[in-house]
Every structure is written in structure tokens, then in C-alpha cells.
Amino acid sequence: MSHSFRAIVVNKVNDRFVISIKDRSIDDLPDGDLLIKVEYSSLNYKDALSASGVKGVTKDYPHTPGIDAAGIVEESKDKEFPVGSTVIVTGFDLGMDTSGGFSEYIRVPSRWAIKCPDGLSTRDSMMIGTAGLTAGLAVASMENKCEIRGSKTIVSGATGGVGSIGVNLLSHLGSEVTAITGKIESTELLMELGASDVVDRGEFIESTRLPLNKGMYNTALDVVGGAILSSIIASMNYNGVIAICGNVGGPKFDTTVFPFILRANCLIGIDSAGCPIENRKVIWEHFSSDWKLNNLERISRVVDLENMIPEIQKILEGKQTGRVLLKL
Ligand SMILES: NC(=O)c1ccc[n+]([C@@H]2O[C@H](COP(=O)([O-])OP(=O)(O)OC[C@H]3O[C@@H](n4cnc5c(N)ncnc54)[C@H](OP(=O)(O)O)[C@@H]3O)[C@@H](O)[C@H]2O)c1
Numbered sequence: 001m002s003h004s005f006r007a008i009v010v011n012k013v014n015d016r017f018v019i020s021i022k023d024r025s026i027d028d029l030p031d032g033d034l035l036i037k038v039e040y041s042s043l044n045y046k047d048a049l050s051a052s053g054v055k056g057v058t059k060d061y062p063h064t065p066g067i068d069a070a071g072i073v074e075e076s077k078d079k080e081f082p083v084g085s086t087v088i089v090t091g092f093d094l095g096m097d098t099s100g101g102f103s104e105y106i107r108v109p110s111r112w113a114i115k116c117p118d119g120l121s122t123r124d125s126m127m128i129g130t131a132g133l134t135a136g137l138a139v140a141s142m143e144n145k146c147e148i149r150g151s152k153t154i155v156s157g158a159t160g161g162v163g164s165i166g167v168n169l170l171s172h173l174g175s176e177v178t179a180i181t182g183k184i185e186s187t188e189l190l191m192e193l194g195a196s197d198v199v200d201r202g203e204f205i206e207s208t209r210l211p212l213n214k215g216m217y218n219t220a221l222d223v224v225g226g227a228i229l230s231s232i233i234a235s236m237n238y239n240g241v242i243a244i245c246g247n248v249g250g251p252k253f254d255t256t257v258f259p260f261i262l263r264a265n266c267l268i269g270i271d272s273a274g275c276p277i278e279n280r281k282v283i284w285e286h287f288s289s290d291w292k293l294n295n296l297e298r299i300s301r302v303v304d305l306e307n308m309i310p311e312i313q314k315i316l317e318g319k320q321t322g323r324v325l326l327k328l
Contacts, residue, residue: 007103008305010051012061017053019312021305024064030098032107033077036087038069039122041101042129043308043324044161045248048316050095057096065312066101066326067094067273068129070122078110086116088284090130091273102308104328114281117288126325127296128287131161134272135169135221136283136291138162138243141268142219145241149174152216154232156180157223157248158190158198159321164299166221168193169291175219180204180228186321193295201228210234211256215263219243226250238263245270248318302327 009022026035050058050065058065073085081087092112094100099107116125128136142148153170157163158179171177171194179195181187187198201224208231215237222229222242226249232242233255240263259265272280287293299322303311311324 005104006305007064007099008066008308009062009064012053017051017061019051019309021309024103026105026107028099029105029107033110034073034081034087034113035075035105035107036069036071036089036113037074038071038101038104038106038328040070040126040328041066041326042068042126042131043311043315043320043326044068044130045246045315046130047095047100047102048312050100051312052316059097063097064099064103065095066103067091067096068126069094069101069106070116070125071106071328074105076110081110081113081115086122087113088116088122088125089113090133090280091275102305102326111277114277114284117284119288119292120284123325124296125284127300127323128165129161129323130272131323132165132287133275133280133283134162134245134270135166136286137272137275137279138166138221138245138268138270139169139173140283141243141270142241145266146218146239148219151175151218152178152237153219153221154178154180154217154235155221156201156228156232157246158195159183159186160223160248160318161320161323162223162245163221164190164193164322165293165296167195168293168295168299170219170221171195172291172293178217182318183321189299189321192298204228205231208234210254211258212262215240222246224249225253227253230254233259233265233267236263236265240265241268242266243268243270245272296323299323300325
């Protein structure tokens with residue numbers, strides 16, 4: 001097959017990164033044993049890093065971002081994934097140095113794909129996407145250490161992709177969730193997602209004494225890093241579990257050994273991109289059954305290729321709320 005299709009392409013022009021929509025040919029796609037006709041993709045913070053030339057994400061341009069894709073297998077060299085199967089691909093190198101999901105077609109190694117679980121459409125799966133997988137991995141890591149039901153959780157970057165699904169999932173599982181946000185005007189939305197309390201990000205930082213504050217939370221999901229993470233670590237109860245996955249507020253944080261040696265706190269790093277496929281399957285199965293969330297439509301917006309371009313800039317500025325889906 002060698003017909004053409006449409007994709008978002010980021011090009012390096014002098015020292016600027018220019019985003020446009022281009023016609024591409026199937027022959028331009030990298031090798032791989034699955035050719036997938038993408039039905040939906042979704043926007044994640046990493047896509048904006050790729051689209052703005054951050055070297056640690058994408059080295060070579062022209063490039064098509066999109067770390068998430070869900071669609072139908074159109075050509076297959078792997079009998080586990082026959083033509084016509086519905087699949088989800090997230091992370092690994094997709095959208096980093098492998099042509100990504102902001103495109104009508106992707107070609108990937110079959111070891112990156114999982115079958116879309118019964119009960120989840122391609123659209124449902126992309127409302128979850130890498131953001132949800134990451135929130136899910138964080139929750140699974142908490143569950144390994146403590147009881148979620150009845151716990152008190154704090155979630156940062158609460159209106160963002162990982163944060164909003166994190167708030168919704170943790171409250172669905174019976175935790176009392178405090179949402180930390182820079183968008184206090186989104187309080188009503190966060191309450192609808194299940195937050196019991198919404199705290200302004202600046203107030204939270206200012207009211208916290210480092211390195212040890214009053215212990216208030218049993219579990220934490222942090223996507224921000226920086227001063228927010230310092231304040232979260234200081235505010236955990238004895239045996240607190242803090243899952244960290246992001247750095248939108250900066251990679252460095254201030255703490256000492258005391259929250260760990262006096263309160264037996266535990267800091268856990270979450271990585272969705274390189275996470276083994278077997279672990280992902282467990283999380284996706286949860287999302288199609290006992291973790292099925294009813295509020296995802298409420299926090300998702302669907303755009304086409306043209307309208308995805310301004311959304312990429314918006315996520316880079318921390319101005320997105322919830323999830324942006326790309327319909328192809
Ligand atoms: N480790 C992994 O596998 C993994 C996977 C997915 C994402 N991530 C990382 O997690 C982070 C969030 O990703 P996302 O896709 O959820 O992005 P997102 O949708 O943009 O959400 C980030 C949220 O953080 C808050 N925020 C933004 N800028 C901030 C700043 N300067 N200081 C404090 N808070 C700020 C905003 O929420 P409020 O306005 O509500 O505060 C924003 O909506 C990124 O760093 C991303 O790279 C990591």
C-alpha cells in the first residue's frame with residue numbers, strides 16, 4: 001500500500017519549529033509489523049515538548065508528534081494482531097523519534113500494541129490515553145503500599161490530563177481527594193470529578209512549612225515537581241505514599257531526609273513510556289471494568305487535525321483542562 005494520508009508535521013526552519021498539516025505517504029512511515037489506521041489520538045504534555053524541539057523528546061525533524069494512538073490494524077505481520085483488530089499504542093518511542101499518532105496512519109512494532117479491551121472503544125481509550133495510563137500506574141503503585149479506600153489523597157496539576165483522571169479515579173476508588181490547582185475557577189469541575197476540597201496552588205505552597213508540615217495526606221499524585229512537590233512531601237502522614245510523574249513546575253525540589261526517616265514516607269517514580277506491556281494490560285483491563293470512569297466525556301474535547309495545532313501551544317502553557325482528543 002502506498003497511498004497518501006494527512007498528518008501534523010513539525011519542521012525545523014532556521015531555529016524555529018513550525019507546525020503544519022501535510023500529505024504523507026505510507027512508504028515514509030518507519031518499519032514495523034503493524035500498519036494502523038488511526039481513529040483517535042490524544043494530546044499529552046510530551047507532544048508539546050516534541051513539537052517545540054525539546055531534544056530529550058525528539059531529535060530529528062521533520063517529525064509527526066503524538067505519543068498516543070488507537071485504531072484498526074490494516075496490515076499485520078503478527079498473527080496475535082490480525083487485520084481488523086482494534087489496538088491501542090501509547091508511549092515507547094511513538095511520537096518521540098517514531099512518527100506519531102497525530103496522523104491518519106502509524107506503523108509500529110507489534111510489541112508496542114495492546115488489544116483494545118472489550119468495553120472500551122478507540123474513543124474511550126484515547127480519553128484515557130497516556131494521561132490515564134499514568135494516573136492508573138500511580139494508583140496501582142499506591143495500592144501496593146496502602147489501602148486507597150478511606151485514604152486522604154492530594155493531587156497536583158489537578159485540571160490537567162493526568163491530574164483530572166487521577167482525581168476522578170482516586171475518588172472512584174473511595175479516597176478523599178484534595179485537588180491542587182492554578183485554576184481555582186475550575187473548582188466546580190474538580191468537585192464533579194470527585195474532589196472533596198480544592199486548594200489554590202500558590203496558597204498551598206505558602207501555607208506549607210518545609211521540610212515537615214502538619215501531616216494531612218496518606219497518598220499523593222504529583223505531576224508538577226518543584227515547590228508543589230516539596231510542599232506535598234512535607235504534608236504527608238506517617239507511611240505516606242507519593243507517586244511522582246511530571247515536572248511542569250520544574251525538575252528540582254526541596255526536602256530533607258526527615259519526611260522519610262521520621263514519617264516512613266515513600267516516594268515512587270512513575271514511567272508510562274517504558275512500562276512493560278504486561279503491566280499496561282492490567283491497567284487497561286481495570287479501566288474497562290472496575291475502574292470504568294463515567295466522567296471522561298465531561299473532561300474531553302474532540303478536535304480535528306487543523307484544530308489540534310493551537311491546542312499544542314495551550315498545553316505547553318499549562319492552560320489545558322482535561323483531555324483533548326484528536327479524531328482522524
Ligand atoms: N512519567 C510519565 O510516564 C508521564 C506520563 C504522562 C505525563 N507525564 C508528565 O506529567 C506532567 C503532566 O502531564 P499532562 O499531560 O497531564 O499535562 P497537562 O494536561 O498540561 O497538565 C499539567 C497541569 O499542571 C498544572 N501546571 C501547569 N504548569 C504549571 C506550573 N508551572 N506550575 C504548577 N502547575 C502547573 C496545570 O494544572 P492546574 O492549573 O490545575 O494546576 C496543568 O493543567 C508533565 O510533566 C508530563 O511530562 C509523565
